Structure formats: C-alpha cells, structure tokens
Amino acid sequence: MSGEIHFFIGKGGVGKSTTSALTAIHLAHKGHNTLLCSMDPAHNQRDIFDRHFSEKPKQVNRRLAVKEVDADYWIGKYLKETEAQIKKVYSYQSAFNIQSYFSILKYSPGLEEYALLLAFENILDTAKDWDFIIFDMPPTALTMRFFSLPFITLVWLKELLKLRKNIYAKKEIISKIKLGRKEVEQDMVKAKLEGLIDDNRHLQEYFTARETKINLVVNNDRLSFSEAVRTKQKLTEIGIPINRVVVNKVQNNEIRENLRAEFNGYKMTLFPLASEGLLGLEALELYLDENQKVLNDLP
Amino acid sequence: MKKEYFVPTAAGEQVNLQMASLFTNIRNKIIEVFKTADEVMRSRAVGTIEYEVEELDNIFGIMVLGAFIGIPSPPIQVTMELFPLMEKELHIMLAKVLTAHDPLGDLFSELDID
Numbered sequence: 001m002s003g004e005i006h007f008f009i010g011k012g013g014v015g016k017s018t019t020s021a022l023t024a025i026h027l028a029h030k031g032h033n034t035l036l037c038s039m040d041p042a043h044n045q046r047d048i049f050d051r052h053f054s055e056k057p058k059q060v061n062r063r064l065a066v067k068e069v070d071a072d073y074w075i076g077k078y079l080k081e082t083e084a085q086i087k088k089v090y091s092y093q094s095a096f097n098i099q100s101y102f103s104i105l106k107y108s109p110g111l112e113e114y115a116l117l118l119a120f121e122n123i124l125d126t127a128k129d130w131d132f133i134i135f136d137m138p139p140t141a142l143t144m145r146f147f148s149l150p151f152i153t154l155v156w157l158k159e160l161l162k163l164r165k166n167i168y169a170k171k172e173i174i175s176k177i178k179l180g181r182k183e184v185e186q187d188m189v190k191a192k193l194e195g196l197i198d199d200n201r202h203l204q205e206y207f208t209a210r211e212t213k214i215n216l217v218v219n220n221d222r223l224s225f226s227e228a229v230r231t232k233q234k235l236t237e238i239g240i241p242i243n244r245v246v247v248n249k250v251q252n253n254e255i256r257e258n259l260r261a262e263f264n265g266y267k268m269t270l271f272p273l274a275s276e277g278l279l280g281l282e283a284l285e286l287y288l289d290e291n292q293k294v295l296n297d298l299p
Numbered sequence: 300m301k302k303e304y305f306v307p308t309a310a311g312e313q314v315n316l317q318m319a320s321l322f323t324n325i326r327n328k329i330i331e332v333f334k335t336a337d338e339v340m341r342s343r344a345v346g347t348i349e350y351e352v353e354e355l356d357n358i359f360g361i362m363v364l365g366a367f368i369g370i371p372s373p374p375i376q377v378t379m380e381l382f383p384l385m386e387k388e389l390h391i392m393l394a395k396v397l398t399a400h401d402p403l404g405d406l407f408s409e410l411d412i413d
Contacts, residue, residue: 085383108375156373174345188384
C-alpha cells in the first residue's frame with residue numbers, strides 16, 4: 001500500500017459520509033484510483049450512492065470503488081479462529097466448559113473497535129494499487145476508541161512482557177541451580193506477546209504516518225465545534241495529528257470566528273450547504289460541478 | 300637367587316574380582332548419596348524461588364485472564380490471543396483457588412515455618 005490514507009472523522013450527523021463520498025468522487029475524476037471504505041456500522045454510503053455495498057469493493061465508476069466493512073463478520077471470524085485454537089490446546093475444555101464463555105464473548109466491550117482494526121489491517125494488507133483510500137469513520141466515540149486501541153494495548157503488552165521476562169529470568173536461575181545449566185523451554189507466551197507488540201506498533205505507525213491524513217469534519221455550530229476541539233485534544237494526546245478541517249453545510253461562505261481561530265494554520269475545506277439532499281452519484285457529481293471552488297481545497 | 304612370585308590361581312582371581320566389584324559398588328553408592336544430597340540441597344535452595352515463580356505465574360494469569368473472574372483485564376483481544384497458550388497458568392490459577400482461603404498457611408509451609 002503506497003497511496004494516501006484519509007480518515008473522515010467527526011460528530012454524528014455532521015456529514016462525514018457525504019464529504020468523504022464527495023472527496024472520493026473528486027479524486028476519481030482527477031484520475032486517481034480511489035477506494036471509499038465505510039467503517040461506520042450505520043453504513044450511510046449505501047443510501048448516499050443508492051446502491052448496495054458489501055465487504056467486496058464494488059466499482060461505482062472506472063476509478064472509484066466502494067466497500068462496506070462488516071464488523072460482525074470480523075468479530076465472528078476472529079472468535080471462530082480463537083475458539084479452534086483453544087479447542088486444540090485445551091483437551092479438557094468440555095469439562096471446563098469454555099464453550100459457554102465463547103457464546104458471550106462476542107458481546108465483550110472492545111470487540112467492536114478491534115473488529116474495525118482487523119478490517120483496517122486487512123484492507124491495507126490486501127489493497128491493490130489504490131492511490132487513495134478514504135475511510136468514512138463512525139461517530140467520535142467509536143472512532144476515538146479505534147484510534148486509541150493500539151496505544152492502550154501496547155501499554156498492557158509492555159507491562160505483561162516485563163512480568164513474563166521476570167518470570168523467565170527466575171526460571172533460568174532455578175534451572176541453572178538444579179541442573180547446572182540454563183535450560184528453559186521456548187516460551188510461547190513471550191513470543192506471542194512480542195508478536196502482538198509488533199502488530200500494534202505497526203498499526204500505530206500507520207496512524208501517525210505522513211501518508212495518513214485525518215480530516216476532521218465539523219459544522220458551523222457550537223456543539224460540533226466544541227466536540228471538534230475535544231477530538232483534537234484527544235488525538236494530540238496519542239500523537240495523531242489532524243491534517244485538515246472540513247466544514248460542512250456552510251452558508252454564505254461564512255464560518256464562526258472561534259472555529260477559524262481554533263484551527264488557525266490548518267488546511268480548511270468549506271462545503272457549501274446543498275440546496276437539496278445529496279443522494280445518488282449524479283447528484284453528488286452535480287454538486288461538485290456547481291461548487292468548483294471547493295475542489296481547489298481538496299487533496 | 301630365584302625370587303618366589305605369587306602365582307595366581309583361578310580361585311584367587313575370583314576373590315580379587317569380588318573385592319573389586321565390592322569397592323566399585325561402595326564407591327557408586329557414596330557418589331549416589333552425594334548426588335542425592337546435592338540434588339536435595341539444590342532443590343531446597345531454589346524452593347523459595349520456585350514458589351515465587353509460581354506466584355508470578357499466577358499473577359500473570361490473573362492479569363491476562365482477569366476477565367474470567369471479573370477483574371480489570373487488558374483489551375479483550377490480548378486475552379484471546381494468549382489464552383490458548385496459557386494452560387499451565389490456568390492450572391496454577393485454579394490450584395491457587397483451593398488454597399485461597401489460607402494464603403498465609405501456604406506461604407508458611409513453603410518457608411518451613413511451623
């Protein structure tokens with residue numbers, strides 16, 4: 001994957017799906033191979049394009065394909081694989097009754113954002129030569145959990161690895177005293193921990209890479225503005241910079257003074273309020289035609 | 300003058316062989332005793348560390364598998380990834396549950412305090 005990755009994030013209802021769709025169409029028109037990927041469980045893209053989408057990318061026009069991430073599919077797939085692994089190892093699991101734990105695990109908090117991460121990894125691993133991948137993200141809460149998951153996971157993993165190394169250092173001492181030589185069997189858990197640390201570092205690098213752009217979508221009102229400020233703070237805390245502020249539903253090309261002040265120095269794209277609902281590829285293309293000025297500010 | 304040498308007879312040789320094997324036996328027994336003593340001393344020396352390692356294994360188990368007993372745990376996928384590899388830790392955790400009502404007794408018996 002060598003192209004740019006764009007995330008469209010923001011409060012529910014500000015127009016992440018619409019602005020990401022418009023951006024994707026614009027990029028495709030410019031001749032870039034573009035994948036628009038809906039990560040929001042609400043899946044607005046199917047309404048916006050008025051077509052059915054699935055895990056398999058569907059070409060909307062020559063350069064643009066759209067894909068919907070099915071979080072339930074990824075959770076199910078992941079749990080099935082883990083369950084198979086456990087069954088292989090725990091021969092007494094029928095007595096221990098792991099099965100009943102598994103039936104409730106799919107409701108574990110945190111699995112939803114993990115499913116999104118799995119899907120994200122999969123998209124990057126299997127991506128063909130896209131010039132741009134545009135992610136239409138879920139509303140702020142889930143998106144923030146998605147971005148912070150690798151960071152939180154790394155904190156845990158590092159702590160666990162430290163403890164594990166401590167245990168194994170002691171086991172080596174025991175073996176040295178008892179047998180006169182260091183002889184401790186290969187620690188699978190330690191190897192797994194190190195593998196997980198690598199994976200999460202990799203994700204973290206993706207989020208903070210120069211080719212990854214965060215587009216924060218806001219409206220010209222107080223609520224979405226204050227949420228945008230908080231989102232900016234939280235992303236800064238985990239080291240993910242915002243690349244562009246997308247102001248949607250702008251009237252008369254005017255935006256609030258505090259919005260301009262808060263995001264002074266950021267790239268800004270203003271999408272004028274559409275006169276009627278933007279549904280269907282034709283309507284979206286017409287909007288872009290009518291608002292040529294917007295295009296200059298897009299990537 | 301011709302010296303008289305001891306001429307070994309068949310019976311004499313038999314006696315010699317018996318003596319030799321007796322000595323070897325005794326020597327082996329002594330080595331064995333020392334080896335056992337060494338092993339015992341070494342085991343004793345590491346007994347406390349082994350106990351500590353088992354406790355650490357237990358803590359590691361609880362940290363990773365805490366979700367199963369209702370304490371804060373890492374993001375669920377960490378638990379899920381490690382769980383298949385942690386059969387031993389799970390055994391230790393379950394065994395510790397049995398002595399959970401008397402942790403001091405467990406510790407004292409390990410440290411040989413009556």
